[in-house]
Amino acid sequence: MQLLNTPWLALILAFVAGMATLAVFRMAWPALWRHRASREVAAKAAWFHERVVDLRDRATTLDQHSDEYVAVFNDDHWSSLMKMLSQLETVDRQIQRLLASGKRDDAATLLNYICDSRRSSSMEQVADGLDEVAELVNWEVVVNSMLKRVLSNLEAATVSAEKVAALPTSRRRQPTIVTLADLKKKLLEDEAFQTES
Secondary structure, three states, X not given: OHHHHOHHHHXXXXXXXXXXXXXXXXXXHHHHHHHHHHHHHHHHHHHHHHHHXXXXXXHHHHXXXXXXXXXXXOOHHHHHHHHHHHHHHHHHHHHHHHHHOOOHHHHHHHHHHHHOOOOOOOOOOOOOOOHHHHHHOOHHHHHXXXXXXXXXXXXXXXXXXXXXXXXXXXXXXXXXXXXXXHHHHHHHHHHHHHHHO
16 A cells, blocks of 8 residues: 555656657657648648639739730730640649549649749659640749730830820720739739748
């Protein structure tokens, strides 16, 4: 009975409890790590998806002015921008399919390749049927550059057209010059955010 009241018993019980806690932690750690990695991949996929949707929205906003400025929208800058946006949407759909089918590691590899300028990962096992992935190196910088060129061309065409004659504008949308100012502001905000991160 005296053994139960000794400080040794408390020490032994604390040691056994500590070992049991350590064993539980060791068993749970891989699951916790996988859960954390899954959240990170899901967050990166959501960010990529939002960026692609935002860029498509910007292009759609510009496209509303295509009937008045046909020459701007028939040049190579606009078609290159549309091609790249289409490729980004294809990659976005592929990432969503990979996540939906439980292939988190493949989705992470594709996301890291698309979003990392160092391009250290191999895409052979993930990018079957996605030849356009290789063309998307530095996609964010390239798309912003293309948008700037289209904006500049459209702005020049708008200024020229306004000097020649007052063009009638559709009541469904903003005047072209206002739209251009809004999109330029968004591009500058994007660049400022990218340099901060």
